[in-house]
Amino acid sequence: MTALPQFPWLSLLIGLPLAGALLCLLQRRSDGECRWLALTTTLGTLAVSLWLFVAFGSGGEGWLLREDAAWIPRFGIRYTLALDGISLLLVMLTAFLHAIAVLVAWPEQRRVPLFMALLLVLESGLMGVFLAVDLVLFYLFWEVMLLPMVFLIGIWGEAGRRRAAIRFFLYTLAGSLAMLLAMIALYLLHGEQTGSYSFALAELARTQLTLTQEYLLFGGFLLAFAIKAPLVPFHTWQPEALSESPAVGALDLTGLLLKTGIYGLIRFALPLFPHAAQACLPLLAALALGGLFYAAWCAYGEDDVKRILAYSSISHLGLVVLGLAAWNATAWQGSIVLMVTHGLTTGALFALVAMLRQRTGTRSLAELGGLWGAAPGLSACFLLFALASLGLPGLANFPGEILVLLGTFRTQPLWALLALPGLVFAAAYLLRLVQGTLWGPAPAGRGAMADLTLREWLILIPLALLTIWLGLHPAPLLTPLAGPVQAALGALP
Amino acid sequence: MTWFDLIALAPVLILVFGATTLLMVGAWHHQSAPLVVGGIAVALAAAIAAGIAPPGPPEIAGMFSCTPYARFFTALWALGTALVLMLSLRYAGERDFAAGEYVSLVLFSAAGMALLSGSTSLIGLFLSLESFTLALYILVSFHRNNDPGAEAGLKYLVLGAVATGFMAFGIALIYAASGTFHLPEALYGLQTGGQLRPWALLGWGLVLVALGFKISLVPFHLWTPDVYQGAPAPVTALLATGSKGAVGAVLVLVLARAPGAWHDLVPLLWLLALATMLVGSLCALPQDNLKRLLAYSSVVHMGYLLIALLPGSADGYSAVVFYLTIYAVASLGAFGVITSLSTGQGEPQLLSRWQGLGYRYPWRGAVLTLCLLSLAGMPLTGGFIGKFVLFHAAIKGGFTGLALVGIVASLVSFAYYLRVVLVLYSSDEPAPALHPGTALEHAVLLVCASAVLLLGIYPAPLLDLTAALIP
Numbered sequence: 001m002t003a004l005p006q007f008p009w010l011s012l013l014i015g016l017p018l019a020g021a022l023l024c025l026l027q028r029r030s031d032g033e034c035r036w037l038a039l040t041t042t043l044g045t046l047a048v049s050l051w052l053f054v055a056f057g058s059g060g061e062g063w064l065l066r067e068d069a070a071w072i073p074r075f076g077i078r079y080t081l082a083l084d085g086i087s088l089l090l091v092m093l094t095a096f097l098h099a100i101a102v103l104v105a106w107p108e109q110r111r112v113p114l115f116m117a118l119l120l121v122l123e124s125g126l127m128g129v130f131l132a133v134d135l136v137l138f139y140l141f142w143e144v145m146l147l148p149m150v151f152l153i154g155i156w157g158e159a160g161r162r163r164a165a166i167r168f169f170l171y172t173l174a175g176s177l178a179m180l181l182a183m184i185a186l187y188l189l190h191g192e193q194t195g196s197y198s199f200a201l202a203e204l205a206r207t208q209l210t211l212t213q214e215y216l217l218f219g220g221f222l223l224a225f226a227i228k229a230p231l232v233p234f235h236t237w238q239p240e241a242l243s244e245s246p247a248v249g250a251l252d253l254t255g256l257l258l259k260t261g262i263y264g265l266i267r268f269a270l271p272l273f274p275h276a277a278q279a280c281l282p283l284l285a286a287l288a289l290g291g292l293f294y295a296a297w298c299a300y301g302e303d304d305v306k307r308i309l310a311y312s313s314i315s316h317l318g319l320v321v322l323g324l325a326a327w328n329a330t331a332w333q334g335s336i337v338l339m340v341t342h343g344l345t346t347g348a349l350f351a352l353v354a355m356l357r358q359r360t361g362t363r364s365l366a367e368l369g370g371l372w373g374a375a376p377g378l379s380a381c382f383l384l385f386a387l388a389s390l391g392l393p394g395l396a397n398f399p400g401e402i403l404v405l406l407g408t409f410r411t412q413p414l415w416a417l418l419a420l421p422g423l424v425f426a427a428a429y430l431l432r433l434v435q436g437t438l439w440g441p442a443p444a445g446r447g448a449m450a451d452l453t454l455r456e457w458l459i460l461i462p463l464a465l466l467t468i469w470l471g472l473h474p475a476p477l478l479t480p481l482a483g484p485v486q487a488a489l490g491a492l493p
Numbered sequence: 494m495t496w497f498d499l500i501a502l503a504p505v506l507i508l509v510f511g512a513t514t515l516l517m518v519g520a521w522h523h524q525s526a527p528l529v530v531g532g533i534a535v536a537l538a539a540a541i542a543a544g545i546a547p548p549g550p551p552e553i554a555g556m557f558s559c560t561p562y563a564r565f566f567t568a569l570w571a572l573g574t575a576l577v578l579m580l581s582l583r584y585a586g587e588r589d590f591a592a593g594e595y596v597s598l599v600l601f602s603a604a605g606m607a608l609l610s611g612s613t614s615l616i617g618l619f620l621s622l623e624s625f626t627l628a629l630y631i632l633v634s635f636h637r638n639n640d641p642g643a644e645a646g647l648k649y650l651v652l653g654a655v656a657t658g659f660m661a662f663g664i665a666l667i668y669a670a671s672g673t674f675h676l677p678e679a680l681y682g683l684q685t686g687g688q689l690r691p692w693a694l695l696g697w698g699l700v701l702v703a704l705g706f707k708i709s710l711v712p713f714h715l716w717t718p719d720v721y722q723g724a725p726a727p728v729t730a731l732l733a734t735g736s737k738g739a740v741g742a743v744l745v746l747v748l749a750r751a752p753g754a755w756h757d758l759v760p761l762l763w764l765l766a767l768a769t770m771l772v773g774s775l776c777a778l779p780q781d782n783l784k785r786l787l788a789y790s791s792v793v794h795m796g797y798l799l800i801a802l803l804p805g806s807a808d809g810y811s812a813v814v815f816y817l818t819i820y821a822v823a824s825l826g827a828f829g830v831i832t833s834l835s836t837g838q839g840e841p842q843l844l845s846r847w848q849g850l851g852y853r854y855p856w857r858g859a860v861l862t863l864c865l866l867s868l869a870g871m872p873l874t875g876g877f878i879g880k881f882v883l884f885h886a887a888i889k890g891g892f893t894g895l896a897l898v899g900i901v902a903s904l905v906s907f908a909y910y911l912r913v914v915l916v917l918y919s920s921d922e923p924a925p926a927l928h929p930g931t932a933l934e935h936a937v938l939l940v941c942a943s944a945v946l947l948l949g950i951y952p953a954p955l956l957d958l959t960a961a962l963i964p
Contacts, residue, residue, distance in 0.1 A: 074956045140872040154915045162915050177900040184888050
């Protein structure tokens with residue numbers, strides 16, 4: 001199964017950022033050193049994940065890499081990490097976006113060691129979420145990644161930060177606690193049936209449940225993931241959290257944290273409760289489609305750039321969930337690819353908004369405009385990522401979107417037809433965003449503006465290259481997915 | 494009582510004789526530090542004795558047991574008392590406490606808690622409970638020049654005396670109905686039925702009221718915030734950990750030895766748990782005083798305990814013991830931080846005084862954060878494992894509804910604990926200067942913090958131990 005020696009690569013992915021975080025907190029010399037330390041750590045993690053991609057990027061059936069150790073034997077809880085094509089892509093995305101995030105956070109002046117440490121702990125938690133296949137371990141990382149985010153929002157955020165942070169935390173926690181209850185109930189049911197109490201995903205997936213039980217437990221899991229994703233009636237925490245959070249927080253939140261909801265759906269909720277899930281597909285699709293349009297509509301009406309991006313991300317995730325609800329390999333692959341590329345493009349847009357904010361001091365569309373004349377480099381990048389975000393062919397989001405639509409059309413033509421106008425909506429609000437910031441007259445009283453600095457180019461160039469490359473050649477994303485998606489759908493009834 | 498019995502009671506005797514000796518010495522030597530250090534040594538000796546002593550006879554004088562269960566709690570309360578005394582060293586010195594009395598009272602109360610955790614008869618229960626409550630009445634108002642302290646002491650005394658009355662009357666009724674003080678038999682009176690059964694039920698209800706007062710179940714919780722606020726911080730720590738913990742421990746002991754007997758009281762306990770969690774949570778939310786907040790949160794924690802007690806299963810009892818341990822460690826850490834930040838002028842209680850303290854005193858800020866997160870039940874801290882075993886036991890026992898309430902209560906608890914943490918790290922204003930803390934205090938905090946983390950990351954040994962302890 002593995003060409004590598006039994007080196008704990010997966011634990012390394014989790015441990016490396018954690019060690020970096022500790023070093024950041026313990027070193028007392030300077031903020032500058034701390035930044036370099038954080039950058040080195042994230043680059044090291046990125047190197048490890050790249051190495052895994054090189055080794056396992058060709059995909060394959062089953063787990064590509066697995067680590068297992070006893071943890072709490074009394075409850076059958078194990079420390080089990082496993083990597084397949086889906087988690088591989090998300091691990092890559094996490095490592096890459098965190099290297100970018102450290103660069104974005106470079107100008108931060110307040111409490112740098114703590115800031116960097118939290119960022120690294122967040123990375124560690126995310127890695128854990130994408131790798132854990134023991135339910136309690138997953139839950140542990142799921143909550144551990146919340147806390148640094150709450151602090152990032154609550155300490156470095158904007159005026160309404162404390163409220164936004166607590167609200168974000170409580171919302172997501174409500175979901176997670178429902179999931180915890182469902183987990184324990186499933187564990188007990190499984191134990192009563194088989195006599196062996198275990199929290200391992202593979203074991204629990206074999207539990208025989210009545211349909212009612214499945215519905216209830218699936219509901220618990222779905223609540224957690226729908227709040228995190230967020231699906232529309234559960235989304236109200238998200239625009240506030242995003243607009244109050246610092247630039248890095250917003251990047252991390254949309255780029256990665258929201259993806260954990262979808263990932264949890266794919267990895268846990270659907271395989272554990274296939275019957276209930278399939279019965280709920282129309283509901284899921286309805287929520288997804290509703291979200292797609294509702295969020296696009298909200299985005300069109302917003303004036304705050306960050307909130308526009310927040311709603312746009314809800315809208316995009318609607319499409320991702322629609323792909324999952326279509327329940328076939330093409331759509332699933334499209335959903336996962338879209339998830340990854342959306343992380344890149346939205347991450348880039350949030351980074352750009354931060355740069356814009358730094359230069360103009362505002363996030364309001366009404367006070368922006370005429371940027372192209374002042375800062376052409378920044379504007380060109382903004383345009384590129386906005387176009388990528390609305391799904392222009394040849395840029396990163398296009399392959400994912402088209403696969404989702406094709407896949408959906410094959411099983412549920414009506415849903416696909418309904419989703420199509422959503423893409424037009426996306427074009428509408430994104431063009432409005434571009435128009436409001438880049439073109440038109442510059443507001444009176446704005447002084448000269450510097451174009452991109454070296455650091456900012458370093459952030460944007462890798463993102464731009466990836467965006468173009470993955471748009472033209474999405475195969476590196478699709479290859480590792482083929483095996484696990486087929487396997488997942490094959491195992492489900 | 495034989496020599497053998499006395500040797501079996503050695504850990505408690507060390508506490509009692511140590512306390513008496515220090516009281517005597519304190520009459521002639523007024524220097525505070527040596528007395529407190531002596532008290533620490535006595536408590537540690539008792540903890541070690543409890544740790545290494547072989548199991549004693551199952552029952553001594555028909556009142557107390559020396560089972561591994563009782564030994565575990567004796568060691569725990571003795572250790573906790575040692576930590577409390579370490580925290581008191583500077584605190585008591587700065588306030589000119591009469592050290593002899595203070596130390597001996599703390600040790601006496603530890604002895605009472607240790608005995609209570611192993612009581613096997615209603616008389617033993619009554620005596621040990623009253624002995625440590627009596628010590629606490631005095632300790633709560635030990636700071637004579639402090640008005641809130643005096644008020645707290647009076648409130649605790651009056652309400653406590655009422656609870657004692659309930660207890661005595663309840664025990665009398667139980668005796669009348671069952672003809673025995675001895676615990677399993679006194680409970681079996683409930684099972685067998687007969688004409689006197691209503692009286693026995695009433696008696697047990699009254700005893701429950703008294704115990705509910707001590708662990709502040711709603712509606713018997715009204716003293717809690719005032720007493721927590723007014724008592725000296727180390728005493729609050731003792732009150733929050735030992736006094737509540739010991740009552741929790743004896744509840745397990747009573748229930749575990751008479752499985753099924755409790756059945757008729759389940760609806761009552763169910764309601765108590767519900768009210769306790771809801772009212773505690775709602776009252777904790779708006780608090781601006783950290784000690785009052787911790788008081789209400791302790792109310793909620795006792796509600797959680799009831800969730801695991803109700804199923805009456807071995808799982809539930811071991812969950813309670815595990816949770817009590819975690820809870821004791823985390824509360825001790827939280828009150829330890831308050832104590833070590835206190836200056837001779839007073840304790841930082843209002844949240845406004847905690848603004849940005851996490852930056853000014855990073856170590857203690859981190860410990861408080863850790864302890865609060867553990868109380869809230871954050872993964873990677875012991876509190877999460879504690880909640881996990883509680884909810885596991887409740888769902889397994891069929892109390893899913895209560896588990897749901899518990900989930901909601903923990904959700905709310907995150908709101909108030911997290912608020913404190915965010916205040917701790919808010920950078921709006923420069924933090925006020927408080928006491929830098931002594932090395933000993935930092936060491937105590939280190940012990941609490943590492944225990945909280947260790948139990949969160951590697952709980953397996955303690956889980957196995959608590960499961961093995963249940964009689």
